[in-house]
Amino acid sequence: MNRTASRALAAARPVIQGLTLLNLLYGLSLIALLCFSVFMNGWPERALGFDLLAKYPQAPWGLRAIVIVGIAGAAIVHTVLRRLLAIVDSVRGGDPFVLDNVRRLTLIAWSVVALEVLRVIVALIAAAVWEPGRIDGFSFTPWLAVLLLFVLSGVFAHGARMRADLEGTV
Structure with missing residues (x-):
């Protein structure tokens, strides 16, 4: 290793x-x-200091829904960070190509998919409450990250199989 x-x-x-600590504080703040x-x-008018309901009567429900989505996102990010820490620990221990890391990477990839779905849900809520008909633009970046994570999971699986084969020949 360089x-x-x-x-x-x-x-x-x-x-x-x-x-992880910051994410925990974020989740608790949202709760x-x-x-x-x-x-x-x-x-929210009193907290914001202006009358939001006059223009957007559904704003309180939309904001609450977005906060709930944020809490779900914080929970997902917490699991991603825990899995990532376990992968880092296995790499530091000199044993990264194990099936546990394959599972961790696959679950991280699915977690990123879930986070992207939550982002779309927030955009739909915003479109319904504040800007009817306007939905946030599509971004390739998260989907490329998902693809990369699934490929990396496959690389780790292949490495784990090669390692098992090598141990079997010794």
Whole structure:
């Protein structure tokens, strides 16, 4: 392993742990926001400081729905970060080509698909509540990431099979 990759691997664990903490705070903040939205009289106008209902009467329900989608997204991101940390630990331990990492990468790929579906749901909610008929544009980037993750999962599966074959010949 070259020096840059070694440094990146050493930094990956604390970075992922920090992102996990930030994501947890994000999820808890969204849960608090959802609770406040239910119990606060005049939400969201009072919190925002202007009358949103005059122009968008469905805004409170749309905002609550988006917050719920955000909570689901935070839960998905948490599982991605946990799986990624397990992969980093296996690489640091010198044993990356194992079937557990194949499963982790596959599940991360499906999680990215789920996150992209949530993004589309948010766009549909926004289109229904604020901008009828206008839906957010399609982006190839997340779908390329999904493809890359599935390919990488296949590479790890092939590496795990080669490793098993090698161990069987020794």
